[in-house]
Amino acid sequence: MSTASGRSGLVHAEPLIIERSAPGRVGCALPPPLGDSEQALRDIPESYLRSTPPDLPEVDELTVVRHFTRLSVWNHGIDTGMYPLGSCTMKHNPRINERLCRLDGFASLHPYAPADLCQGALQLIWELQGYLAEISGFACTTLQPAAGAQGELTGVKMIRAFHKARGNPRKKVLVPDTAHGTNPATSSLSGYQAVEVKSGPEGVLLPDAVRAAVDEDVAAIMVTNPNTLGLFEEHIREIAEIVHAAGGLVYCDGANLNSMMGVARPGDMGIDVMQFNLHKTFSTPHGGGGPGSGPVGASAELEPFLPLPVVKEKGGRFELDFDRPQSIGRIKSFYGNFAVMVRAYTYIREMGAAGLKRASEMAVLNANYVRARLEGCYFLPYTRRSMHEVVFSDKHLEEHGVSTMDVAKRLLDFGFHPPTVYFPLVVHGALMIEPTESESPETLDAFVESMKAISEEAARDPELLKSAPRRTVVGRLDEVQAAREPVLTWRQTRE
């Protein structure tokens, strides 16, 4: 057995903590209640008093410690291994980000503190607004949205407010067939009908397709650039001109900005508004690692519609501007997820302009390295130069009766998190790999060798893939049954 990390070792089975319970066992000595507890009981109306003790686990401290420590090692995160989940960008979260956002002046700041008492925090917000504007080429930014999807909603609401101010909110939003599912969802939620536009044979959007779909009812087009095939939408300027000529606006899903920092700016491509996903591009923790942040950048035309409040600078002092009559209003309590902003700010200051550019270059290089080494083993449906991610299909697998899902499951046995699968929808059995700039050449090689080994196994012994994973704590889960007959509570498992 190989000694590479994640390929061997002892994993403890672990029941639920309630199943560890033994009657009367305690982990600590509770002090007797203070005051007159008999009187307290009499003061509570009888209907609110329970007659049986709560069904809580009765366990000693060591059992609790072991229980949660064991569960913690069942997880696979970016801190335990490579996580090439395409489109999701699982990159390293530098520890200095964590250290700085915990500084007492930031962490203990009360959200109701008057502007006079939080000048430092407001300055950080103002400067980060400026950095993001500079990196992306937009005239203004808001840091309020709580995540990328809410940033999208904010952007499209601004587009709607813009059209409404001109007398007609319009009816439709054009969405390419490679889009993230959030794009049509955002359009619908904003009162627009999402209209799909097919991408061309090479995987990018063609101006003629947009020309055929655009009319006076189109409020905007939502383009992801680079798109979810990892390809640069090279006709973006012409597409923007077509949509602008019909009075529409161009929204860019900025999820993939991490591929072009310091190289190209969406604001220079005719794009009017875009969300940033701070976890994808600016190294803040991904969902589950903490709250998200999805700032929005926009052109000067859209500036009046930014959500409230906007942080402004006046003579070296920073203040919150609420006096914005055309604003779409508040979209988040207080000022957004401030601690995430501190992390992104730290990353930008740590990297500097040259460092950000280098990060994007390395992300693109790593994706193309993986692509070059796996091409041939796995089928590449779109052959244009990849940006930060590469999408393979299941074409070479099907002849062995093996599916994309089987490859994904087998990869777990090699100690890697699988890539994104079955997305984008335009690729049959898609395997979408995004290594990010964080991984070393050695790790990339280990991943490539594992993928190659799996492709050989698919030809030689397909059963190995179909019965995978074998080395994980639990084997292959029955996703179909889980979806059809979900067992959602512990009680249900005992019925």
Next chain:
Amino acid sequence: MNIPSELKYTQEHEWVRRDESLLTIGITDYAQTELGDIVNVEFPEEGEHFKKDEAFGAVESVKASSEVFMPVSGKVVEINEPLLDSPEIINEDPYEEGWMIRVEPDDPSELDSLMDAAAYERYVKEESE
């Protein structure tokens, strides 16, 4: 792949059967194979009216969720309720027990614009290449 010769087909992989004045609509064998195990079906209300090409419902598998579109304009007069509890019927028998809705068409001649079995077979062949 099963493509019954008496049915009409759409590019979005719905099939249509004409029974007297009503149309029965479902998704094709190819569509259910591509989706894999179907775990949930979303239906319209009975009595709802949809235009041709409008989404009237959705089928969800472990892999993806897909909208299902109206092959012709018309009013929904019946939905196949057993699918709510047993969506796998679509996988097992897409053209008979797995039908989705019955529709009263506004204009039965709209059916003529749909593909026949031979055209649909060619279409699927091209699409899967």
